[in-house]
Amino acid sequence: MTAGSKVYVRILEHIETMIMQGNLEAGDRLPSERELAERLQVGRSSVREAFRALELLDLIETRKGEGTFLRQAGSHRLAEILAGFFLKxxxxxxxxxxxxxxxxxxxxxxxxxxxxxxxxxxxxxxxxxxxxxxxxxxxxxxxxxxxxxxxxxxxxxxxxxxxxxxxxxxxxxxxxxxxxxxxxxxxxxxxxxxxxxxxxxxxxxxxxxxxxxxxxxxx
Known part of the structure; x- marks a missing residue:
């Protein structure tokens, strides 16, 4: 796993942890790019990359002027998708x-x-x-x-x-x-x-x- 992909997985893992701890549920707004970048000490470009991947997988949606939100199925499928990274x-x-x-x-x-x-x-x-x-x-x-x-x-x-x-x-x-x-x-x-x-x-x-x-x- 490259350094870039490790940062990407860290971001996904952080979001998944929020879900597991009950801090993020379907329909909730995710922390902004800036918030996540500061919280995890990573570049905003890495956060954008993680968001793009989640959006392509239909796990999140971006609403103009409102932010990024977790879709209904997102909380159930994220752990399954993360397994693809870890279990290889x-x-x-x-x-x-x-x-x-x-x-x-x-x-x-x-x-x-x-x-x-x-x-x-x-x-x-x-x-x-x-x-x-x-x-x-x-x-x-x-x-x-x-x-x-x-x-x-x-x-x-x-x-x-x-x-x-x-x-x-x-x-x-x-x-x-x-x-x-x-x-x-x-x-x-x-x-x-x-x-x-x-x-x-x-x-x-x-x-x-x-x-x-x-x-x-x-x-």
Whole structure:
């Protein structure tokens, strides 16, 4: 990745972070070229380049005299597009998977201490409904929801907010991983094993089961 493209990606990543943190929603006005350039210490030409790319992808629109606004679909598609930049690079994929593993393993340990019985009941319903969804080709959404719920058991909102974009970046790669023959059934069994350990408040077994699951799900 060249120096110029790194600046470009930094700008896109900053906008995506604003979306993930709830500071930018569909219909909202984006910071101006000057504001972004000053905030990120980059040239205005780099900001213009990033804006042009987002406009071509129909993620933003420029209204004369008003500014630049996030389109309805923009908040959902930006993470997917950013993944195209990050996941082409093997080291970036490794860093992303490693960071996700660290967050989830610590979250599941906290979940063993903090999870409420009704939360675990809901998670069990999700686990058992997901095997049916896998037969209809929807397991990727169920898989991500399981991991999101698992992280949420930690009761640490910051941890969950950091986790979200990591998984959105890797959605397409995860989809490919789950498309391997027999992988969805194995993933379902691994989810069940993780949940059983959390129910028993066995943080060591839960962490081990989650580590195995993430290793088997590598992309």
């Amino acid at each position: 690079d093997a080291k970036a994929r490794q860093d992303l998977a490693e960071t996700r593993r660290i967050l989830e393993v610590e979250a599941v340990k906290l979940g063993c201490e903090r999870a409420e019985p009704e939360e675990l009941d809901e998670l069990q319903k999700l686990v058992y409904s997901s095997i049916e969804m896998s037969q209809e080709g929807y397991f990727i959404d169920e898989d991500i929801q399981f991991h999101k719920s698992l992280v949420a058991l930690s009761k640490n909102r910051l941890l969950l907010n950091i986790w979200r974009p990591l998984v959105e970046y890797s959605r397409e790669a995860l989809k490919q991983s789950l498309s391997r023959e027999g992988r969805t059934v194995h993933a379902w069994e691994e989810h069940r094993e993780i949940l059983d350990a959390v129910r028993e408040k066995d943080s060591s077994r839960a962490a081990d089961a989650l580590n195995r699951h993430l290793s088997n799900s590598r992309f």
